[in-house]
Amino acid sequence: MSIRHGLLALLDQGPRYGYQLRVEFESRTGATWPLNVGQVYTTLGRLERDGLVAPHGEDEEGHLFYAVTEAGRAELRNWFETPVPRNSPPRDELAIKLAMAVTVPGVDVAAVVQSQRRHSMKALQDYTRLKGQALNGDEGRQEDLAWLLVLEQLIFQTEAEIRWLDHCETRLAQRRPGVQSAEPPQAAEAAPGRPKRRSRI
Amino acid sequence: MSTTQLTGGQSGGAEPVPVLHLAEVTRVHGRGAAEVQALRGIDLRVYPGELVAVMGPSGSGKSTLLTLAGGLDTPSTGEVLVEGVALGGLSRKRLAQVRRRSIGYVFQDYNLIPALTAAENIALPRELDGASSRAARREALAALAEMGIAELADRFPDDMSGGQQQRVAIARALIGDRRLVLADEPTGALDSTTGESVLAVLRARCDAGAAGVMVTHEARHAAWADRVVFLRDGRMVDQTTSRDAASLLVPSATRPRPT
Structure with missing residues (x-):
């Protein structure tokens, strides 16, 4: 899982303790996926069990340091080299809801489509505002680039969701009872269309 | 910040004057059987400092809304007010003046004059408005620099790519102290990074106190706005505001920093 490999990646840069x-x-990751310290220690415990990290002493304040092992480095390289699998898509609540x-x-x-679109648009605005702040921030810091x-x-993910919602709406308009069987070409034309340019993203 | 008050408009007391106000605007094209209701009962106020994005499918009335706001078309009923002045009551001459001084308009097809260089195209509205050609050129060069295309100053539209022409068109819309900037698909011909820098310029102009309305099909671009208005069949069916909304990523606002 990503926390496991995320921690290995950090430890690859030198020994660190849990809170660090x-x-x-x-x-x-900008606290997008907040971690609690408990999760960090549980994960470290499992990594140690699997021989991927090893304890690396304590400092005078009692912080217990961990270091990555050779096996851990190999695991990390393997993670970077292997694509994230897409063959079993995660369950998506919105897709299930619309289905x-x-x-x-x-x-x-x-109404379901529109209320989701409003909500997702708002999220997109929030992300974009944060991005504007990030762009104005301290350039050159690797952490800022990661964030x-x-x-x-x-x-991009939220945008894709909104585009999909737009598409659903068009699809629904085409399939509206009565319209569908009558004159398909005209029905398609009358339905809210998407500009061709849109595909150029 | 006072922006919540500006965008909310329900603060009671002294409400700021909207830079743009479409008051119960309808627009009907054609007559009889061919009649098309392009806009129906639109009421939209855009305040200083606010950038509004208008989204909707083709034929929903987005472009009609923008041309009305820019004084390029007149509503069938209702009123368009720019900085409190009803455009309907103005003489042609006064209307042209308001359009020149108060409104910056970015056309979807750029509308650059082929016989003029980029700098001349941009300086033209200022010169028409009585600025000396030297002062107008200085402003034009500054506007080009703001768009990151200073090197295009003496090129003619035919010698520019679509993306370059688009940025010149945006520079022309932003020149002078225009209080209202209207843009029809301002990022249309631009790649995603250049499109973004154009949006950042538009955003900065609004942050500095102008009001902006942009029509776009791209949610990612609309997201630069303070408010996104959804049009369907000539009606405003929904809108978002986000400045007053609880942020999705609250923790990141106080993102921990390693020391």
Whole structure:
């Protein structure tokens, strides 16, 4: 899992203790996926069990340091070299909700689509504002670049969701009972179309 | 910051005057059987400092809304007010003046004059407005620099790429102290990084007190706005505001920094 490899990647840069790992993980991902210290220690425990990290002494304040082992380095290289699998997509609540909405009688699907679109648009605005701040920030810091890339991933993902919602709306308009069977070409034209230019992203 | 008050408009007391106000605007194209209701009962106020994005499918009325706001078309009913002045009541001459002084308009197809260089295109509205050609050129060069295309000053539109022409068109819209900037797909011909820098310029102009309205199909670009308005069949069906909304990423605002 990503926390495991995230910690290995940090330890690859030198021995660190639990709290330090948490802070550095969040600094690179902008606390998008907050970690608690408990998770960090549980993960470190498992990494140690698997021989991927080893204890590396204590400092005078009692912080217990960990270092990556050779096996841990190999595991990390392997992680970077292997694509993230996409063959079993994670369950997506929105997709399930819409799949249900079109089949359950009495659900106003258009309203479901619009309220999600408003919500996602708002999220996109928030991400974009954070990105604006990140762009104005201290350039050249690797942590800032990491955070910017994570933010942009959220931006592209949210944008994709909004485009998909737009598409759902068009699809629904085409399939509206009565319109569908009558004159398909005209129905398609009357439906809210997407500009061709849109595909150029 | 006072922006929440500006965008909210419900603060009671002394409400700021919107830079743009479309008051119950409708626009009907054609007559009889061919009649098309392009806009129906649009009420939109855009305040100083605010950037509004208008989204909607083709034919939803986005471009009509923008041309009305820019005084390039007149509503069938209702009123368009720019800085509190109703455009409908103005003489042609006064209207042209308001369009020149108060409104910057970025056209989807740029509308640059082919016989003029980039700098001349940008300086033209200032010169028409009585600025000396030297002062107008100075302003034009500054506007080009702001868009990051200072080197294009003496090129003609035919010698520029679509993206370059688009940035010149945006520089022309931003020249002078225009209080209202209207943009129809301002990032259309630009790659994603250049598009972003254009949005950043537009955003900065609004942060400095101008009001902006941009029509776009791209959610990622609309997201630079303070408010996104959704149009469907000529009606405003929904809108977002985000400045007053709880942020999704609250923890990141106080992102821990390694020491």
